[in-house]
Amino acid sequence: xxxxxxxxxxxxxxxxxxxxxxxxxxxxxxxxxxxxxxxxxxxxxxxxxxxxxxxxxxxxxxxxxxxxxxxxxxxxxxxxxxxxxxxxxxxxxxxxxxxxxxxxxxxxxxxxxxxxxxxxxxxxxxxxxxxxxxxxxxxxxxxxxxxxxxxxxxxxxxxxxxxxxxxxxxxxxxxxxxxxxxxxxxxxxxxxxxxxxxxxxxxxxxxxxxxxxxxxxxxxxxxxxxxxxxxxxxxxxxxxxxxxxxxxxxxxxxxxxxxxxxxxxxxxxxxxxxxxxxxxxxxxxxxxxxxxxxxxxxxxxxxxxxxxxxxxxxxxxxxxxxxxxxxxxxxxxxxxxxxxxxxxxxxxxxxxxxxxxxxxxxxxxxxxxxxxxxx
Numbered sequence: 001x002x003x004x005x006x007x008x009x010x011x012x013x014x015x016x017x018x019x020x021x022x023x024x025x026x027x028x029x030x031x032x033x034x035x036x037x038x039x040x041x042x043x044x045x046x047x048x049x050x051x052x053x054x055x056x057x058x059x060x061x062x063x064x065x066x067x068x069x070x071x072x073x074x075x076x077x078x079x080x081x082x083x084x085x086x087x088x089x090x091x092x093x094x095x096x097x098x099x100x101x102x103x104x105x106x107x108x109x110x111x112x113x114x115x116x117x118x119x120x121x122x123x124x125x126x127x128x129x130x131x132x133x134x135x136x137x138x139x140x141x142x143x144x145x146x147x148x149x150x151x152x153x154x155x156x157x158x159x160x161x162x163x164x165x166x167x168x169x170x171x172x173x174x175x176x177x178x179x180x181x182x183x184x185x186x187x188x189x190x191x192x193x194x195x196x197x198x199x200x201x202x203x204x205x206x207x208x209x210x211x212x213x214x215x216x217x218x219x220x221x222x223x224x225x226x227x228x229x230x231x232x233x234x235x236x237x238x239x240x241x242x243x244x245x246x247x248x249x250x251x252x253x254x255x256x257x258x259x260x261x262x263x264x265x266x267x268x269x270x271x272x273x274x275x276x277x278x279x280x281x282x283x284x285x286x287x288x289x290x291x292x293x294x295x296x297x298x299x300x301x302x303x304x305x306x307x308x309x310x311x312x313x314x315x316x317x318x319x320x321x322x323x324x325x326x327x328x329x330x331x332x333x334x335x336x337x338x339x340x341x342x343x344x345x346x347x348x349x350x351x352x353x354x355x356x357x358x359x360x361x362x363x364x365x366x367x368x369x370x371x372x373x374x375x
Contacts, residue, residue, distance in 0.1 A: 020099035024106045024136025035073030064202035069131040078202035102204035106134040108193040120164035131200040143172035296374040307346040313339035326374040333365040
């Protein structure tokens with residue numbers, strides 16, 4: 001009969017497809033060009049392409065590859081610690097779930113091709129440029145990371161759409177075309193996106209984590225209405241030390257997550273012997289890194305190295321800086337005076353505020369002092 005009471009309904013069928021969506025804080029995502037013929041080839045090449053960009057031993061990390069987004073083979077690579085990946089799968093197993101797919105939240109968030117979106121989900125903020133990648137991190141830290149990330153995608157992203165505290169982001173968004181983003185339920189948006197993820201989103205269940213049967217292609221071809229009754233979406237959105245989304249509370253998982261975060265922190269900073277407040281210590285290190293990148297010597301290093309590489313007869317003999325000023329003195333020498341002049345000209349053409357002064361010859365080499373005024 002069609003008019004039975006709710007209690008007379010049949011039990012819901014067991015979910016046939018389970019998708020694990022990891023918060024972006026669990027992964028680092030980079031866009032690289034890997035014109036490989038197969039996913040396996042691209043995944044094998046990824047650690048070499050990202051050497052130096054990931055602050056962890058390659059053998060401790062799991063590399064997952066998205067589909068190419070252009071003819072040159074540009075694609076997203078998601079990097080997750082193997083221990084952390086396995087721990088999430090173990091947590092799912094304890095709850096009776098076996099994921100058929102695993103994705104990173106900001107890689108599946110629906111975004112216009114020419115836009116970047118910023119979504120505060122409390123306690124995390126998600127930043128995504130679609131096929132250009134993105135990141136997710138504690139909301140208080142997200143603005144400080146944005147300018148450098150946005151510089152890399154600015155040429156392709158003409159608009160920033162934001163659903164977050166505009167005041168907190170004012171400095172980070174300086175110079176960008178900003179629009180308000182209509183707010184919705186982040187969990188619902190991610191659930192719908194996970195049903196049919198974009199091709200650029202790396203599938204984390206690759207390589208050693210791949211299911212016995214590859215169901216990804218079939219899952220993408222199914223429409224939302226066909227999956228509505230069969231889909232179980234596990235939204236694992238975390239902050240350091242807790243799981244908070246749609247009422248999810250799992251104290252055991254929270255403790256395990258915190259332990260993994262502390263383990264990662266100790267591997268990255270073995271000099272820190274005691275962890276008292278992990279969040280505060282991470283924030284302090286990020287602030288320190290932000291200040292360090294503005295150091296005058298670092299500011300002149302890249303153009304200086306480029307100038308010497310273009311003029312290999314030039315040798316850097318000394319670099320001096322006296323705090324708190326912004327002036328950097330560099331002593332250089334070469335057997336060929338023209339090489340010194342050419343290197344100085346290269347720096348000026350690159351926009352360096354440079355003053356040169358000849359010095360007495362050193363070991364039969366022409367010598368000079370270059371003075372940089374760093375803004």
